[in-house]
Amino acid sequence: MTTTIPPSTPNGVDTTALFATLDAVKAQPDLATFQFRATNTWISGTHNVSTIDGYYGAGQEFGRAGGFRFDADHPPVLTGSDHGPTPVEFLLHALAACLTAGLVNIAAARNVTLTEVSSTVTGDIDLLGILGLDPEVRDGYSGISISFRLAGDASPEELVQLVERSRQRSAVYDVLTNGTAIQIEVNAG
């Protein structure tokens, strides 16, 4: 007689694969070296489009069948045409997406079944900075706030702890709060 153990996928997370990934990286740490990429092409005015496709990780190159394409633009009030969100709005999406993916994985690892995760992110910015009208005003967001709503089979305290743990392990939260080095190269020959 054979007993088949069904895969454990709380919250849609394959925890068997998750723990196997952790074991594989523990055994071979250079599998954790990743490089992500985007290419961007200017269309007209403030409208441009990025393609996100291949990346390097786990010791190999990966493609994604043509990748994903995203327009960015300014709204008419900022002399654009609303062909896509503004670049700074994509930062808000990235933050919500990273914290959410992380907390769902952490919930799965803790055997917490979630029934709802939603969030609203706001970013405040004084455009006197980028318009060059006040040197005391920074170019970027003066602050970002994110408000989560969570429901699941754990106490409110345990649900709050999922967000806190995700924050501690979030790549986007780290970059947006601490910054990172950016190198710029220009070929105009």
Place this chain on the structure above:
Amino acid sequence: MTTTIPPSTPNGVDTTALFATLDAVKAQPDLATFQFRATNTWISGTHNVSTIDGYYGAGQEFGRAGGFRFDADHPPVLTGSDHGPTPVEFLLHALAACLTAGLVNIAAARNVTLTEVSSTVTGDIDLLGILGLDPEVRDGYSGISISFRLAGDASPEELVQLVERSRQRSAVYDVLTNGTAIQIEVNAG
């Protein structure tokens, strides 16, 4: 006899509107106060979706006819299903989009006609951080590089200067290099 002056739109930028915006904000600086927003909903596993729609700015609320919708996910090698890019990849798109929109506006203001602006962005990340396997490794990108290709009716030096000026006035570059404060609130009641 009436002479009609055609609008000046180098690079697709309405410079008349651009300079009018600057004048309006100079006269009434609180028009520069903006708030951008995104809402995010978890779907399953690491897959979630954001909607980017309304924002506040120039003294009023704006909507964008249902807004823009973006999926984020992890790839299969990171226990996701590739329903969208990873959250960190959206940071690369945001950077390229912001620097590009800025330099095109600056070129228009300087009467430089551009024929090409394209860029490739890469972000290096060691996942030992977010996997919790090495406390010495940060969660986010160790570094980001962006390489531009520009062509237009200006000298290579002038084209390079467009990128440099855009960098100095880029909201996304500022946040990604210097960080910003993030407040997190959780409603799990």
